Amino acid sequence: MTLEFTSDFASREAEITQLVTDSFTVADSAEEGAFVGQLVRDLMQGTPRDDVMMCAALDGNMVIGCVFFSRLRFEEDGRRVSVMAPVAVKTGQQNKGIGQEMILHGLEGLRKSGVDFVLTYGDPNYYIKTGFEQITADMAQPPLRLSMPFGWLGRPLSTKARWPLVGPSHCVAALNKPALW
Ligand SMILES: CC(C)(COP(=O)(O)OP(=O)(O)OC[C@H]1O[C@@H](n2cnc3c(N)ncnc32)[C@H](O)[C@@H]1OP(=O)(O)O)[C@@H](O)C(=O)NCCC(=O)NCCS
Structure with missing residues (x-):
């Protein structure tokens, strides 16, 4: 399958929310599906446009996966940082291989727009298949306390970007929920 990608979520909000809700419902539970579905709604509708980016994989005109990136601000570091969450591929x-290809496409879009680092929290x-490595709070302070610190991951997007990121960090409001971390 040859994948196409789009970064335009405005015309596909309902389709994307449904995909994410279904994917997390099947992988985990209906409660988790509803929670992550609400998270992507908040990212699309309640986040300043400059602070959020999405990459969706398309099969024809149908969305079959999506990954969201939102801004993470470090108080004492002017470099540009994004958090990648959530990631979902249609059940x-x-x-x-869709998830990996979509993530790499999204990272390339971020790199071209001047983002220096991407962080994420997961397995x-x-x-690691898309270039992330395990990091510590000394390399980049998470915005909220992590319940599973081994899931804190990061990836510089340019060869010039060097750890650490300095100072406390602040995520967008949609991600500012202890249950996510
Ligand atoms: C996780 C997810 C995005 C991966 O996308 P995908 O297109 O299925 O994955 P890919 O085809 O790119 O990669 C497949 C590989 O990843 C592994 N993999 C898939 N999901 C995994 C997970 N949740 N944890 C660990 N490894 C996983 C597979 O075992 C496979 O490994 P292999 O290549 O060594 O055989 C997708 O399975 C999904 O949407 N899951 C439900 C929602 C979710 O859990 N999202 C992640 C948390 S934000």
């Missing part, structure tokens, strides 16, 4: 289309075994 029935998983384990075909290292999966995200």
Whole structure:
């Protein structure tokens, strides 16, 4: 399958919310599906446009995966940082390489727009496949307390970007929920 990608979420909000809700419902529970569905709604509708980016994979005109990136501000570091969350591939289309190709496409878009680092919080075994490494709070302070610090991951987007990121960090309001971390 040849994938196309789009960064335009405005005309596809309902489709994207449904995909994410369904994907997390099947992978985890209906409660988790509803929670992450609300998270992407908040990212699309309640976040300043300059602070959020999305990459969706398309099969024809149908969205089959999406990944969101939102701004993380470090009080004492002027470099540009994004948090990648959530990532979802449509149920029935998983384990075909779509997630990895979509993440790499999204990272390239961020790099071109001048983002220096991307951080995420999840299963290292999966995200290592797209160049993330496990990091510590000394390398980049998480915005909220992590319940699973081994899931704190990061990736510089340019060869010039060097750890650490300096000072406390602040995520967008949509991600500012202890249950996510
Ligand atoms: C996680 C997810 C985005 C991966 O996308 P995908 O297109 O299915 O994955 P890919 O085809 O790119 O990669 C497949 C590989 O990743 C592994 N993998 C898939 N999901 C994984 C997970 N949740 N944890 C660890 N490894 C995972 C597969 O075992 C496979 O490994 P292999 O190549 O060594 O056999 C997708 O499965 C999904 O939407 N899951 C439900 C929602 C979710 O859990 N999102 C992540 C948390 S934000």
